[in-house]
Amino acid sequence: MKKALSVIIPVYNVESYIKECLDSIVNQSIGIENIEVIIVNDKTPDNSMDIVMKYADKYPSFKVINNEVNMGLGESRNIGLKHVTSDYVTFLDSDDFISLNAYEDALNKINENNVDLLIYRWETYSMGEIVQTNNIHHQFLEENILIDDINNYPKLFFLTSAWNKIYHKSLFHLLKYSKGLYEDNCVTCNVLLNAKRIFLSNDSIYYYRKNLDSITEKISKNNVIDLCNVISQLYDLNNHNVNILIINFINDVLFWIYYYDWVICDELTFVEKLQKVSKKIKQSDVEKFVFLFPEWNFYKEDILNLDNYDSETFLAKYKYYKRLPKVKSIAGLYVDEGNGFSEDCRIDVVYVPKLKNNQLTFDLRGYSNISGIRFDPLEGEFIKSRINNIKVIDANCDNSINDDYQYFLTLDPNFVLDGEFKDDKLMIDFDLEFITNEELASLFVEKNAIIAEKNNIINEINHKDKKHRFNFFK
Incomplete structure (x- = not known):
């Protein structure tokens, strides 16, 4: 019998978390018999698959696919997609888990509202509890919303993760993930632009584990280069709201360049790469970013001047000449x-x-x-x-x-x-x-005037005192 939903779970080095992940699947209120669970073993070096196989032996709904070599998250998702037999698919990262009503509630909303994409709420989970995050991609859903035109909701383009969404088969052909880091950003934006009807659900939750050992928590050269490549690909979507997301990613790259200690030749390479992939930033796009996220600190001046200097001058001006207060x-x-x-x-x-x-x-x-x-x-x-x-x-x-x-x-x-x-x-x-440079100059002029006035008074008093002390010369 055809399953109601397929769930793709790439597995790599998660033996401490995989049981909690799989338990949240087999205990779904919709019933495990209605879920096709596609496990992609990405050549994991630990004992994760020993745990997985206990579930696969117990539940006929499980399919296990073994990669011959480590392919990475994006390619593993692509491999899993080839084995989907249901009309709907979703992704679950193997160190995360979901609320037990997630799939039943989501599928009911999909059928009731005739939507081809559903996005559900997500929370950050760490050390046994929900934690608040300062993350521009974490858009809080306060109510259920049915969307016919994604461009009326520009902040949704920041919901770039693959995993808190359920996709109808009409969108499967767009789910082609890249090999590098940040593999889901371009795919998700393309899906958002092509989905005819989208439902935002506040009634089920994806729990995203904040793992400090995760590769996304350790910034390397690959992070910089791969995100620059994502910026280039996002421009190809040619959408004014996607441009707002691009500005955020440019800001991320600048933050990494400024905050981390790199050798100068690498910093120059990063700036040159960023300049190459970033088309001329429009003032209107920057202003829209400020309007959408008024309290979000970002390098407005730096972004607008990215193309106005060679890489060495840019670094000197924006990293080494100024201290950058927007970092930690x-x-x-x-x-x-x-x-x-x-x-x-x-x-x-x-x-x-x-x-x-x-x-x-x-x-x-x-x-x-x-x-x-x-x-x-x-x-x-x-x-x-x-x-x-x-x-x-x-x-x-x-x-x-x-x-x-x-x-x-x-x-x-x-x-x-x-x-x-x-x-x-x-x-x-x-x-x-x-305090801006202009304010600072004004304040220091005022302060210096006060100091000068006080010094004049002191000098006058001292002068009078000296005349008084030495009046015996008269």
């Missing part, structure tokens, strides 16, 4: 237990600054009799900032602590906070902006 930064909390603020009682949190509502939590366990707290939002930059949830009693700012924002013309900005601080954890909600 450190906020520090100093705890005073009666002996003042010192480095011995400092707690650091690494974060990526954003304009509004940075929310950082500091663990105060281990500190007793706290008499004061000092918060340093960011070091090494001239900033304006404000604390939203705790009263400030002092700050080394250049204006009043009662102003809307505090302006810091010091590279070591700090706030002294008011409170009893008896809880184990302290959450600080703050806004932060980097």
Whole structure:
């Protein structure tokens, strides 16, 4: 009998997670007898397949395909697609799992709404619990939505993963994944553009495991080159909304170039590659990106000027001449237990600054009799900032602590906070902006004028004092 749905699961080096993955399949509310499970053994070197075979021996729905050599995730998906016999297919990565109602609920919605693509919610899962992620591709679905024209929902082009979707057979011919990294981006965008009706479901969940040992967590030369190739392929789709996604990927490549320590020749190669694949960036596309993601930090000036310099000049100007504050930064909390603020009682949190509502939590366990707290939002930059949830009693700012924002013309900005601080954890909600060159120049002119005026007063007083001291010469 024809199955209701085919699930393709490439398997490689996941013996710690594969059981949880397969259990979420065999316990689906739709019944395992209605699911065609296609396991593609990508020449895994561990004991994953020993676990898989126990399921395959028990459930006739399982098909096992063995790659003779390691092919990678994209090619393994392509191989699995050749064995699909149902009208619908989905993918499940072997270290992830899904909610037990996912397939029944999804297929019901597909049939009720006559859609050829369904996208369901996904959550990031790590160390036994759901975790919040700062990920532009994680678009939160608050309600079920039926879509007839994808271009009315430009943010959906950021849902580039292959795995949280169910595809009708009319879209199978588009599912041709590449060999490199980021194999699903172009395929997914092409599918979104060609699907006639799309349903966004909030009623079932794909659990994506955040695995720090994953290849996508370790940035290498291949990451840079492969994402540049993806950028080139995305331009071929010739869609104005896809261009917004391209800007994000250009930003990702620039982030890697700036943040990681490469040898100069590699950095030059990366910039040249990025310049080659990136067509002239339109100001209108950048403005649309800002409109869609107003709180997302990205290298607007750098992107717009990518083609205006040779690679060496670009690197000098945008990596080495400026410190780049949009990469990971450190906020520090100093705890005073009666002996003042010192480095011995400092707690650091690494974060990526954003304009509004940075929310950082500091663990105060281990500190007793706290008499004061000092918060340093960011070091090494001239900033304006404000604390939203705790009263400030002092700050080394250049204006009043009662102003809307505090302006810091010091590279070591700090706030002294008011409170009893008896809880184990302290959450600080703050806004932060980097002072522009124009603002900085204006502020320093004003500051220098004040300093000059004070110096004139001091000099005049000193001059009068000297005249008074030596008046016996008269």
